[in-house]
Amino acid sequence: KCPPDAEYIECGPACISSCKDPSTNCTGSCISGCFCKPGFVFRGKRCIPIETCGCLDENNNYYEPGEIVFGNGCSKLCRCAGNYTLNCVDNTCDPTEECRQVGGVYGCYPKDTSTCIASGDPHYTTFDKKNYNFMGNCTYLMSEPCNSTDVPHFAVYVDNENRYNIPTISYVSAVHVHVLGVKVSILKDGIVQ
Incomplete structure (x- = not known):
């Protein structure tokens, strides 16, 4: 039995469509199983409308709707509007901050500690x-x-x-x-x- 908005196909594409990779254009032998209906992609084990997916940046990193990230180092501040729309504005770090990666994520972080x-x-x-x-x-x-x-x-x-x-x-x-x-x-x- 397939989940809602999915159907069983005897010979479907070898790749499974998801928010991170919505394309089903892949090479390989066909496989049988549950596939999301047109306009839907897998999120976990269920199918969701593709327009409720988040966003992909130029490096193919996936972000959830509403997530805020820095782009192009720290020169852009971007918000994922959903439906693969990443809205970005120009950004500069404060003079007391520097652009660096922490935990694999770019951001504006304090240059040094300070005391009051x-x-x-x-x-x-x-x-x-x-x-x-x-x-x-x-x-x-x-x-x-x-x-x-x-x-x-x-x-x-x-x-x-x-x-x-x-x-x-x-x-x-x-x-x-x-x-x-x-x-x-x-x-x-x-x-x-």
Whole structure:
């Protein structure tokens, strides 16, 4: 018994049509078995309409509909619209990033690690090495990913509070790290909770 949208053929093409290789023009002896009806291709053991397939790039790599990939190194950013349509726009990596392959996939990745600092009454140094000093008395977002990355989402907050009850003087009183559903706080005197 064949799956829906497939039919048994006594002498069909030697290659099986799929989203990655929809063509049935191949050489070899004919074979008997279940073949997808015209307009359908195999995905696993079932037949799907060919227009629901993803995309192929110039190197014949297959992408699912909605998948976003870099093309031509990192000079193109492409989204698979489905039905073998890969929509690409020009792209350049940020000056702090470089185009390289990680796990076989091209992308714009940070050139180097960087550090941001909150200290004292309060002094802030950002990832781009700019310094800020201000006496705010609030909780501030210190760091979080600004776009989709391979790292889990995280957020680092700092609490500023007044020193000696003087409204014009404040300091960093706590740092809170939120990651993977856990909150770790570093308080005054190095107390971790």
